[in-house]
Amino acid sequence: MGLVIIFALVTLLSVLGLLRSFKDKNVMGIVFAGGTLAVFGWFTVMTILHHGFPTAH
Incomplete structure (x- = not known):
């Protein structure tokens, strides 16, 4: 579960970075x-x- 959260946060930050770069x-x-x-x-x-x-245990 923690890995999904970290990946999602990096993805969201890269979207913000992409918009700012444009x-x-x-x-x-x-x-x-x-x-x-x-x-x-x-x-x-x-x-x-x-x-x-x-996540299913």
Whole structure:
């Protein structure tokens, strides 16, 4: 359960970073925030699908 929360928080922060990078027209920020969003967003979705939410014991 803790892993899903951490992945979700990183994903949300990368969304905020991506939006801010678009606003500032920062290409390097867009690339890194987009990559972070893709990777951690994928980890978040797959962790929820694999382990379920809430986690079953």
